[in-house]
Amino acid sequence: MKVDRLVSIIVTLLNKERIGARELADMFEVSPRTIYRDMDTINMAGIPIRSISGTGGGFEIMPEYKIDKNVFSDADLSAILLGLSNLSHMVRNDELANVLAKIKSFIPADRAEDIEIKTNQICIDVSSWSGNQNIQPYLQTMKAALEDYRLLSFAYIAHHGNKTVRTVEPYQLVLKGSHWYLYGYCLARRDYRLFRLSRMSDLKMKQETFAPREYEKPVLDFDKIIETMQTEIKIRIHKSVLDRVLEFCTCDRFMPDGDDHYLVDFPFVENEYYYDILLSFGDKCECLGPPHVRTKMKQRIQSVAAVYGTLF
Helix, strand or coil: CHHHHHHHHHHHHHHCCCECHHHHHHHHCCCHHHHHHHHHHHHHCCCCEEEECCCCCEEEECHHHCCCHHHCCHHHHHHHHHHHHCCCCCCCHHHHHHHHHHHHCCCCHHHHHHHHHHHCCCCCCCCCCCCCCCHHHHHHHHHHHHHHCEEEEEEEECHHHCEEEEEEEEEEEEEECCEEEEEEEECCCCEEEEEEHHHEEEEEEEEEECCCCCCCCCCCCCHHHHHHHCEEEEEEEEHHHHHHHCCCCCHHHEEEECCCEEEEEEEECCCHHHHHHHHHCHHHEEEEECHHHHHHHHHHHHHHHHHCCCCC
């Protein structure tokens, strides 16, 4: 691909004093004539290339234009490498290896070991321990559709198990709270929607292309909205679920209640999601109040018990 070759040539020139057309042609498996055309393109892009003839000649970037490798601090390079190294779930291995090689070319030899140590001090892995095996291939399909402005179609499971078939103009892939979402314009709803990948099936990239629309990025920060909806309830939990409850609130909300239990001021929103959270703690959690939440918990527990009331 020409763009990849041009970028690679620029990086090569930044790291070499001078290199000949034949060497570059052999490196990228093209003809010397192609390399000369590439140099004209790079010059037109504003990067000054000069050609030196004779023995030891070749192409070089004008010295005053060369990037000082020390412009990046160890912290800068570590942050860049950390981010790139954790894109393996979305970027093809060959693409990732190519980008990493280019970034590493800016690392002076005497700083390489220290930067590698800093980079390896943090590991980010957003993939789930187990679950939907479609996420990785779906990401690749969506990435291709985004690049080519191709429509996507898929079956989607919405709230309450409602299944619909959607055709969408894709505009953005979003990673939020360890879950991947597709943000796009839904042709059926004639509006922008955020679709969770784990709820999709039968994803296909269509042949039809679309003209990109002007769009606003999705709203992803719901903290202020949640604050207006959130109340506190009092729950009593067994210590065996302490680690799980800490996923939803901080330690300052816990007060010991005997040797094995805690009283917790639990942040709560009155919807199915939060009632399901309480139910997920099983008999290790009791809602003490307010009374209407405790009553609704009883009703839900009775409904669950009714499912198992008859033995087959």
